[in-house]
Amino acid sequence: MNSSALLTDRYELTMVDAAMQSGTADRLCLFEAFARRLPHGRRYGIVAGTGRLLELIQAFRFEDSELDWLRDHGVVRQPTLDWLADYRFSGEIWGYQEGEAYFPGSPLLTVESTFAEGVILETLILSVLNYDTSVASAAARMVSVALGRPIAEMGSRRTGEQSAVAAARAAYIAGFDATSNLEAGRRWGLPTMGTAAHAFTLLHDSEEDAFRAQVAAFGPGTTLLVDTYDIKTGVELAVKVAGTELGAVRIDSGDLPTVVAAVRDQLDSLGAVNTRITVTSDLDEHTIAGLSGSPVDAYGVGTSVVTGSGAPAAGMVYKLVAHKGDGRGADAGDWIPVAKASVAKASLGGRKRALRRIDGTRTAREEIVDVQGTGIDLPVDLPSESHRELLVHLVNGGVPDERYLGHAGTVLAREHRAAVMQELPIEAFRLGQGEPVIPTVYR
């Protein structure tokens, strides 16, 4: 992996530079990532990006090319350059497991390290968590209204070309079944899908020629795109060319409830009773919900999922919440909670622990943020039947927990999300704007 070290705001390095001069760079600190609110009146959010982030933190290394550029541009001084050259994150990171539901104030990620080691990761942590969580939070709502029908992410063309890979992964964690993005298939082991676009039909001398070419290449089980010219003619031709064994037709335009019903009738009347209908026309959670009574067999979603369906950034911030004095290790003293008081941006100092209270019906009722302030180690015991610990140890002495990385970590996150969704109150799945489905309680 290429170095991720310059995917960073300049002031992170400038602060390290100044803190090294003032002798505060080595103070032990706690940083916390959290969101003050859920985007867009949503009822819950889904954490994503964590596994990807852990890999990027491993790649956060200043090699000669980074150091030379920083030196040439006078960003930091020589002692800081020397320190950066040796930079390896060596601290602790706890966080909500990837795929976990979250609410306003949930302490999603806690970094314990020296000031310099922790502050320098701020931009990278927020870029990854804000984007991926935005996508997963939108995607989870689409999955819940798809009512078990397969749903594929195909929005690569509507977001930055590298964000597209992250979006495919985040949507998969949120319960999407596949992606069109090949790099996401390679990088994260996700299932990929896709057959043909309108260009393929337009290339050929007739729609029938195009269908014949596609069926010759992939067999009758393929998905034919039937709306290039006229849907009724397209469906007729599709069954004529592929026979009643035609795998699926794809519809990418029109008033979908009407069109889908007509296409189903037409397919059935032509004997293609097992041919599936895939729809892909500017779908979002609302249009998918509107198709719940229609004979749709699969959804493909583009723009809305990769842009967070109206909330393209999850609004997470990363704040210093506590530090110790100037000693190290046992001499460092107690944690000193710190918080800013800026209007509408106040933060809550101190180390947090997070528990979800689950009632006797296995339903989540409260997000409990336990503000301990001083150095109680995580986790501690609480009755397991009624409180679920939300923080997991992601990085131990600079070493990430392998379970959360790569393909396996992505699958684990997807499974965790599925389990967590079972726990949420049913009101979580209402699409309309409203309050978080469970309150965040500080104690």
Place this chain on the structure above:
Amino acid sequence: MNSSALLTDRYELTMVDAAMQSGTADRLCLFEAFARRLPHGRRYGIVAGTGRLLELIQAFRFEDSELDWLRDHGVVRQPTLDWLADYRFSGEIWGYQEGEAYFPGSPLLTVESTFAEGVILETLILSVLNYDTSVASAAARMVSVALGRPIAEMGSRRTGEQSAVAAARAAYIAGFDATSNLEAGRRWGLPTMGTAAHAFTLLHDSEEDAFRAQVAAFGPGTTLLVDTYDIKTGVELAVKVAGTELGAVRIDSGDLPTVVAAVRDQLDSLGAVNTRITVTSDLDEHTIAGLSGSPVDAYGVGTSVVTGSGAPAAGMVYKLVAHKGDGRGADAGDWIPVAKASVAKASLGGRKRALRRIDGTRTAREEIVDVQGTGIDLPVDLPSESHRELLVHLVNGGVPDERYLGHAGTVLAREHRAAVMQELPIEAFRLGQGEPVIPTVYR
């Protein structure tokens, strides 16, 4: 640069595979990227991403690692793998110069190549143009309401970590003066900025200690962040520590018009009459416009610029608009315009030329899209005083025009944007929703 070849939807490769079997893969084709509408009732858009795209097309190569993955996952057959192994884009690309204004239907990019060579670039072209253009189109509006005050992009944490680099570049093209993103500084030669965040103040035993540390490190010309606790106290401390030579104070919260006025009075009364005021609190084009009468010296913009201020994807599509028969070169015959007829997604076939009609006052009046259909070469003569050719030759026989690449290309795009803005009717700069400021006329 790493290979960009798998930053692609699976169906692009599947179509190549089927077309190779059906003998249509080598048909000469024209593909066109355009937007059916401007996002969000805007009056104009700004094209960005072109220079970045040309470099990514150069990196669109299938090496062993890509080919192995495609083979192992059965995406395409062996003849297609052999073709991909040799893939180098060898065709022609014309397009709007980066930084150009655009309107609905403007033919932003035209790719002339075989079907296979051109279709396979679709996803990459759209990812880059949709994201970068979204950012530049939002950024240009912020620049115009900043009324010449410096404006910096600092939204890296609110978009994917690689999109952040692209966003910095797009905002710079749109007239932003600097970015916080270091990789954008290294990769594209953009000016970078940034000093300290709230964490730096919270790290120290007092706000005064933090200010002393920062001034000791960077001198009194630095920018002190004064809103961690109480702005009035913060400003007083800042001047006490740095003296009246303090470079700037930064305000990141509060009701800005009120706060800015009070801080200016306070600075002046303390004798810090040259100390500048930078504001950075969740700004967008509307809040910036609301500060036009306030004594703000510089703006820093985050979320809204990197997410396109409500329109995170520019809505561009890439359509096959014409092809020739099966012959090659002189034998290939005439261009055959093709277009799909899907409801609300109809496209206009044929090769386009684009001209902007400029009246005697040097004001743009019409976007003229000249639908020629058959193979007239670009450009042709028209009276230069009244019509400006909008398409430039970006790639010639597979070779990109060097002028549009790298740092120089980015600066050229920024200059072009500045010149183009002079040409737009004054109504272009109204923030309210409305119609495109000039009509698109087909002829």
